Amino acid sequence: QVQLQESGPGLVKPSQTLSLTCTVSGGSISSDTYYWSWIRQPAGKGLEWIGRTSPHGYTNYNPSLESRVTISLDTSKIQFSLKLSSVTAADTAVYYCARNRAFTDDALDIWGQGTVITVSS
């Protein structure tokens, strides 16, 4: 049973870089069958897709965040990460990582429980 778990600092100061990690257990992240994605959700609001990476490092990012986002994979640690630079209060949200089925239905079929990130001085 594949499970995903986000980890991060909880609190980030404005203008700093937010770094989050998603640890995958019970499976591999090297398979071409899946991409690995990040999604966020401000309190009381809807879901916003941040981006995804393939096992070979091919990435897609939300155009509205692309200039500040980097998603990367560490297959040796079975983790993937999100870096979001120059954060502001608008980046305060619950951040989710998710497994993204590739080549078939593009579904986000397994989600982490989410981690709360607050941007504040």
Add this chain to the structure above:
Amino acid sequence: QSVLTQPPSASGTPGQRVTISCSGSSSDIGSNTVNWYQQLPGTAPKLLIYNNNQRPSGVPDRFSASKSGTSASLAISGLQSEDEADYYCAAWDDSLSGRVFGGGTKLTVL
């Protein structure tokens, strides 16, 4: 403002059938599969429907979905109190080269 348009709220009484619409464009729903997610209060979203109308293992057959042109819809029959949740549609957008979500529909079971 979300790329895919959903009604912000829907409601029904136990046993009723409710539908939730999702409207998009030729570059998203019109060109790609639609997936639906259920988010129970205080929890992470869960895949509810994939490939327009397929249910993952464990999802009751009370949940069904369809797609036509640039629109999709989710139907819940035999409404139960545990169905009270937020529901999101999603699709890939070829013009953005990114995934887009609907704004979400909050379903209330009266």
